[in-house]
Amino acid sequence: MNIEETENNSSETVQVIFKTNLPPKYQVPETPIDLPLNLSRFGLSEIITHLLGLEETKIFEFLLQNEFLRSSLGEMLLKLELTGEKIIELEYTNSLSAPEPLGQYNHDDWVSSVHCIKRKMRNTKNSKEANFFVTGCYDSFVRIWDIADQATPKIVIKGHSNAVKSVKWAKKDCNEYVLSGGMDQRIILWKIDHNLKMYSLVKEFHGHVSSIESISVSPNEKYFSSSSYDGSVLIWDLDSVIAKEKEREKEKEKEKEIEISKEDNEKKTKRKRVLNKFETESTIVPPRGQLKGHKQRVTCLKWKEQEFIYTSSTDHCLRKFDIEKGLAVWEQRTPNSILSFELGENSNKNYIISAHTDSAIRVWDERVSPKEQENNGLSRLSSIKAHKNWVTSISWRPKSQYHFASCGYDHTVKIWDFRSQTPSTMITKNKHTDKVLMIDWNDPNTLLSASADKKVKINKII
Known part of the structure; x- marks a missing residue:
């Protein structure tokens, strides 16, 4: 682009200093440049491209006072009342490219939940890490998939008698487990063979009197919490259940070894085959605690650090519970029912992003006191009309300071x-044909989405 030609298109100019936190190869000298006020994002990108000496135009995002440029430079200055400024600082950063489809994983009914996991493969020289994910489906099955294999799941787990609403992967002492909760009011802990060929039912957790809506494992993986359509939030002891199960398995193996040694060779071979299967009896485990406060369906819950659990509900409330005290220490009333939420990351760790039935995404600051919330609404930083229908799930992009994904009906x-307040990008080439119920990132560049169209779709985002 010829900058002189651009300058001639407008008689009004402003002095701009470009700043960025991008790597050195994308940094330009921080010296004032006279630029026309009619330039928008694409014209500014061409100028940065010219200053960097790049052959092809690279599109950047531009921020003025931490707000994205979505109009001309002159209109933005008027909006922010910066027309009297002699020199303005304009920050630029990389823009996201259009998502590229990587495939899909077919199910037999609505896919309600998805949770991505990374596993180190045994029997490999470099302990290579592989990518897997677990899904919960309305056909009552739990499935474990290898991202590299879209044809068939590695394991199909049958145990629920109704739709599975939530699934979570847990790891303890080199053993791997899946927690699943369903509309049959049960939470089941499954032990998964590391070769992904066998599974066993370890324990059932009963306490809710309606559908399980959400499951969250504590950061140290000693406990997990669950929420229900009945408005209850329960806390369960995962550590002791697994420890007792290990002891019981050892005892059973010793007993079987003694029995095997008394049998002849033919029976011994038969018994060894039985021994290679996971055999555990289901016993019901009571909850170790309950968090009270919500009056309606608790749609989502998440642990933060080890001391706190955050919850959302269709009763229009976000809550933060102190687990030791068993009490809510922070509460935020919202205009509409909340279907999901996400806790901020990195420098945005004090913020909460909530997804609502009025098609909006809202951002809250938990540092603001209830009194300030009532007086001037400082707690809600923004309200974005994000979708055209219910917003069902939000997921923060791993290792990102600012990006998150949302999905909806x-x-x-x-x-x-x-x-x-406008999306950076959206999935168009690999779009779902029905309600999208949940999303989860496998890594910073790979996003999975579960839908009522009976598919999990995977997209690459850079």
Whole structure:
């Protein structure tokens, strides 16, 4: 681009200093440049490209006072009342490319939940890490998939008598487990063979009197919590259950070894085959605690650190519970029912992003006191009309300071920058044909989405 030609298109100019936190190869000298006020994001990108000496135009995002440029430079200055400024600082950063489809994984009914996991493969020289995910489906099955194999799941787990609403992977002392909760009011702990060929039912957890809506494992994986359509939030002891199960398995193996030694060779061979299967009896485990406060369906819950659990509900409340005290230490009333939420990361760790039935995403600051919330609404930083229908799930992009994804009943999946009220990009080539119920990142560049169209779709986002 010829900058002189651009300058001639407008008689009004402003002095701009470009700043960025990008790697050195994308940094330009921080010296004032006279630029026309009619330039927008694409014109500014061409100028950065010219200053960097790049052959092809690279599109950047631009921020002025931490707000994204979505109009001309002149209109933005008027909006922020910066027309009297002699020199303005304009920050630029990479923009997200359009998502590229990587495939899909077919199910037999609505896919309600998805949870991505990374596992180190045994019997490999470099302990290579492989990517897997677990899904919960309305056909009552839990499935474990290898991301590299879209044809068939590695394991199909049958145990629930109704739709599975939530699944979570847990790891303890080199053993791997899956927690699943369903509309049959049960939570089941499954032990997974590391070769992904066998599974066993370890324990059942009963305490809710309606559908299980959400499961969250504590950061140290000693406990997990669950929420229900009945408005209850229960806490369970995972550590002791697994420890007792290990002891019981050892005792059973010793007993079987003694029996085997008394049998002849033919019976011994038969008994060894039986011994290679996971055989555990289901016993019901009571909860170790309950968090009270919500009056309606508790749609989502998450642990933060080890001391706190955050919850959301259709009773229009976000809550933060102190687990030791068993009490809510922070509460935020919202305008509409909340279907999901996400806790901020890195420098945004004090923020909570909530997804609502009025198609909106809202951002809250938990440092603001209830009194300030009532007086001037400082706690809600923004309200974004994000979708055309219910917003069902939000997921923060791993290792990112600002990006998160959302999905909804309008069949769409969008990726947002925390600082913007318009999406950075959205999935169009690999779009779902029905309600999108949940999303989860496998890594910073790979996003999975589960839908009522009976598919989990995977997209690459850079």
